[in-house]
Amino acid sequence: MADFEFKAERRDRVGKGAARAVRREGRVPAVVYGDKKDPVSISIPFKETQIQIQKGGFLSHIISIDVDGEKMRVIPRDYQLDVVRDFPIHVDFLRVSSTTKITVGISVEFINEEACPGLKRGGALNIVRREVEVECPATSIPESIVVDLKDADIGDSIHISAVTLPKGVTPTITDRDFTIATIAAPAGFNEPAEGEEGGEGDAE
Structure with missing residues (x-):
């Protein structure tokens, strides 16, 4: 329509x-x-x-x-x-007709920011691409490309492969799994070393 x-x-x-x-x-x-x-x-x-x-x-x-x-x-x-x-x-x-395919830029929408572990810990959402160019049927252009942040933690990169695209919609960039966004660490942030535990009584 x-x-x-x-x-x-x-x-x-x-x-x-x-x-x-x-x-x-x-x-x-x-x-x-x-x-x-x-x-x-x-x-x-x-x-x-x-x-x-x-x-x-x-x-x-x-x-x-x-x-x-x-x-x-x-x-x-x-x-x-x-x-x-x-x-x-x-x-x-x-x-356009039912068989017409076009190349178009689709805006990126981020959801579940309030539930994102990395943002809860003080990280920042670094948006690499606010728009993704795709090829799709002219009669089925998506309103947006939705990126779910509910499992994204500090240091994570969200690539196009992690996004579920509607049927018939494909990115025009096909030679690499490009980054859409990252969760950047806050200033002075240090992850605990593997196996390291805090708390009193650990030292002898």
């Missing part, structure tokens, strides 16, 4: 002059391509486009576009912002 729908208008004219005219009308020039079909030049509402971009995750959510009653399922693949005023000036959309 699409997360959002844009009411779009078909653009008969293209080029810089035509694009400027579209923006003066309060709309954003865009193009829809892919799925072995001809590209379609459209315009979409400026305010709605800006809101969707500012919400975050714009490039990883399916969107429905209604062009004169014809609906297309697409995913944003790129957008351009005005370098001075930081508002959208162009968007590229890719048509």
Whole structure:
């Protein structure tokens, strides 16, 4: 299912002059391509486009576009912002179907921080990757990659192999078991030596 729908208008004219005219009308020039079909030049509402971009995750959510009653399922693949005023000036959309596979960055979510042994002992969560690039079906993009910290202790490294990914989702990095996060020791922390026990009465 699409997360959002844009009411779009078909653009008969293209080029810089035509694009400027579209923006003066309060709309954003865009193009829809892919799925072995001809590209379609459209315009979409400026305010709605800006809101969707500012919400975050714009490039990883399916969107429905209604062009004169014809609906297309697409995913944003790129957008351009005005370098001075930081508002959208162009968007590229890719048509998607049940067989479309895409490469997309998925944010990492950490859970059970309150139960993490390493954090309870004063350690710090050192996030190496806040986002992981994956290949997945365009219609089954995960909202996040979930990392469970309930068993992570000081000195542990959490690698991608420890994460359960949804079916059909694979990291684009395949040549190594890369690190997502570590539990760093606090300053001055020393682990007891193996076999060493504390307490009075140990010394003779």
